[in-house]
Amino acid sequence: MTGHEEETARPHRPLRADAQRNEDRLLEAAAAAFASQGAGASVKDIARAAGVGVGTLYRRFPSKELLVEATYRQEVRRLCEAAPELTAVQPPAEALRAWMERFIDFMAAKQGMAEALAVVLTDESDKLHTRALLADALTHLLTAAEGESVTRPGVAAQDVLMALGGISLIAANEEQRALATRLIDLLLHGIIAD
Template sequence: MSSSDGAGTTRGHRSLRADARRNEDRLLEAAAAAFAREGAGASVKDIARAAGVGVGTLYRRFPSKELLIEAVYRHEVRRLCDSAPHLAATLPPVDALRTWMEDFIDFMTVKGGMADALRVVLTDDNEKTHTRALLADAIAHLLAAVGERSPGRPRADAQDVLMALGGISLMASSEGRRDLAARLVHLLLHGVVGT
């Protein structure tokens, strides 16, 4: 369970050789896609094949499916949080916020596919709180860029936006409707930035 440092990175991630890091990234991306499609029952052999590595490589890095699920979760959180500054720097503020919100819904789809396993693996309330704080910080970064564009408009609270996005993803997931999530994200964005 304690295979991450304070920044949510996989222990040893920084010390991996470049080729090993690429293999790990491919494995985590293939696993995220498989878990989103098939849930926690996704085949480890299929994940390895999709990543272009042998199943032995997967098991050397992630000796159990639970460790793979935990690593995918942390990888997706890190990817999502790291994307906020890039989006803010490369897109107009409202477009950056919209893109991040849509990426969050996709992240929750992956997380939803792993939900049963995550309940077993991620039992630490401190970790859940830490993850929420990281995600809220990413939203706050994007909201600050929107605020610079419309200085007279009251800024939405990042935690409130995060909770609203979580609710949207749960409703859309229970209905099996990604199109519903897109419409609700549009409504939320309108409420946050008035567009």
């Protein structure tokens, strides 16, 4: 999304600390609800899980579509920010695995919001921008791992993202989160250097 589109989607004005905490809790509760219940998740239940009133939710997000879009963007941001955070505190292979697990959870939430996102995210350049952000985050992890000779040289982030996307679809169709972890093990086996 371009800066202009982002400004149009939601004005940038600083929130008070308590309002920011409420928004963060709402988006976290919404992501969990959308992942488990889909876009039909109850707004009242989301507000309750966040520990706020439904009025607070509607003041920040006047429509469910805006809540879905904000949740999606927050989850993308968190996933991208996780890459350098993980490499700072974990060995490269563990950081890569942890990020992949988070990616699968992100995809579960995204799949739960898919119908609503199809209405909200209609610009193809926005989708390509999100893919580029995720590829950059994964490149950070792969570069750190390759730099320590943990992964095979030349592993392309886009290839790994495609594999992770397939894993998330398979696991979602089978309704087995544990299956995703096993498939991540197989993917890592192909990435990690002998």
